[in-house]
Amino acid sequence: MTDDTAPPLPPRAHPAWVLTGFVLLVFCTGTAEYLVAGVLPQLAADVGVSTAAAGQTVTAYALGVAVGGPVVTILTARLPRKGLALSLGLVFVLGTLVTVVAPTYAWVIVGRVVSACSQATLFAIGLTTAAAAMGPGRQGRAVAIVSSGLTVATVLGVPLGALLGGNLNWRTPFLVVAVVAVAGVLILWSSMPRTPAPATGVRDEIRTLVRGPVLLAVTTTVVGFAGVGIVFTYLVPLLSDVTGLAAAVIPALLLAYGVGGFVGNLVAGRCADLDLGRTLIAVFGALVVTLALFPLVAEHPAPMIVMVLVLGLLSTATIAPLQSLVLRHAGAAPTLSLAVNVGAFNMANAVGSALGGVGVAAGLLRWGGVGGAVFAVVGLVLALLALRTTTQTTAAQATQSTTQEDHQ
Structure with a gap:
């Protein structure tokens, strides 16, 4: 490792x-x-x-x-x-x-x-x-x-x-x-x-980037975080036009959403140190459920406020676990992989905003959570694949180490 x-x-x-x-x-x-x-x-x-x-x-x-x-x-x-x-x-x-x-x-x-x-x-x-x-x-x-x-x-x-x-x-x-x-x-x-x-150069950085777990982590970032972008980009019109919240309430709710993101990021970082795999699975699993519930409670102010606060906690909780996964496999040449993963979050925002806009244009503002949940499910599957690859890599390294010791 x-x-x-x-x-x-x-x-x-x-x-x-x-x-x-x-x-x-x-x-x-x-x-x-x-x-x-x-x-x-x-x-x-x-x-x-x-x-x-x-x-x-x-x-x-x-x-x-x-x-x-x-x-x-x-x-x-x-x-x-x-x-x-x-x-x-x-x-x-x-x-x-x-x-x-x-x-x-x-x-x-x-x-x-x-x-x-x-x-x-x-x-x-x-x-x-x-x-x-x-x-x-x-x-x-x-x-x-x-x-x-x-x-x-x-x-x-x-x-x-x-x-x-x-x-x-x-x-x-x-x-x-x-x-x-x-x-x-x-x-x-x-x-x-x-x-x-x-001591590492461009070839080392590129070789690190194309490792299976690293590519899976970057792909997970784009796909999984795009699900959040589909809902968050158009959260204000959803809250005003569908939920019917007063205009004065929405800025305060968005501020609470952002504070939740700050707290969720720090908590996820701590949890990732304790158990990276369980943290990734828990975050994406919670995202799937939360995003899927948005259309169901969209017309009810009280539960909708709760859902927004929960989404705030989960919105950035993927950052620390996914970057930690990249760091685990990046060895001495992690900079390019981490930089690409940073860009992946921006790409996810762009993808989520674009797809969310298509849904809004089609009159599906309320149902954006369904699309977001689908992306989160795919993100969960990719995270599981990345973790499985991680486990296989660890086992292979352990076997190689044991073989080398036997030959000494």
């Missing part, structure tokens, strides 16, 4: 500050992704495009993460981690500042893409560094801590954009994010130790 192959941080390192720096940067990259949703009208009016066109800046960012992230990871595979992390943080700041001063819509797109290209690799470095800092047997918690920056971003991204951009200027929230990201870079600069360049 390759559970704990990441080298421990040197004694002079400051693990708490290192984790803080990465959490801040992950929070900033995640917030930048969601900010646009809160300032779409102002952005569209300022640069002279339609609201629909302004919304494509979200697509540009998602593609930058999903496509640009792996490319950046491959190109930087042999660079020392501290210098790379700092450089990526500065690239994100630069892209965000381009967005802040962009005179035209095209420059807004450029800024968004530049910012996005840093996210996946930076996130992956944060995960491997956190795993080393937390020590053996705590990979799940390490992943959950770094990922908490992203879960907080999902809670605050849109409200922060609406609050700052609505009352001041749509560029202001991006400037605030850039300033916070600079703080994260400075924390890493002062606390993260210098380490030698990785």
Whole structure:
């Protein structure tokens, strides 16, 4: 097995500050992704495009993460981690500042893409560094801590954009994010130790990525998380048009959903350290049941509120177990696999939103949970296959080790 192959941080390192720096940067990259949703009208009016066109800046960012992230990871595979992390943080700041001063819509797109290209690799470095800092047997918690920056971003991204951009200027929230990201870079600069360049290269990273359990984990991420996206993307119209909740109640419920995601992520990280297989099965099983119940209770406010809160707890609970599964099989070359899996969550959001939109256009707003449950079932099957492959790999390694000992 390759559970704990990441080298421990040197004694002079400051693990708490290192984790803080990465959490801040992950929070900033995640917030930048969601900010646009809160300032779409102002952005569209300022640069002279339609609201629909302004919304494509979200697509540009998602593609930058999903496509640009792996490319950046491959190109930087042999660079020392501290210098790379700092450089990526500065690239994100630069892209965000381009967005802040962009005179035209095209420059807004450029800024968004530049910012996005840093996210996946930076996130992956944060995960491997956190795993080393937390020590053996705590990979799940390490992943959950770094990922908490992203879960907080999902809670605050849109409200922060609406609050700052609505009352001041749509560029202001991006400037605030850039300033916070600079703080994260400075924390890493002062606390993260210098380490030698990785001994592994591009071929090692690609060889790791194409391992069966890793590919299954990435596929599970896309399919399983897409089920959540089908429902969550259109949760507001579902709650207002079908459930009949008052407009004043929905923002508070969405905030509670986001807080639930933050808590669920941390709890799942702890559970993944105790028993990764049972955690994955439990999370996907609970997702299947929860999503399937949405259409059945959609017209009843009280149980619907409960379902939304439960979905909030489960929404990000797949992150720590799936990334932990990747880490277990990534050996000394985990960065590309982790970066691809980060992009897989973005891809899942895009797939879920697109399919959910098709359902809404067909008049099936209430029944989105059925489609989400189907995706969660497939995610559960893929997770079981990934775990089975994991078990077979472990048994093969144990047999090989015993054979080698017999020949000595």
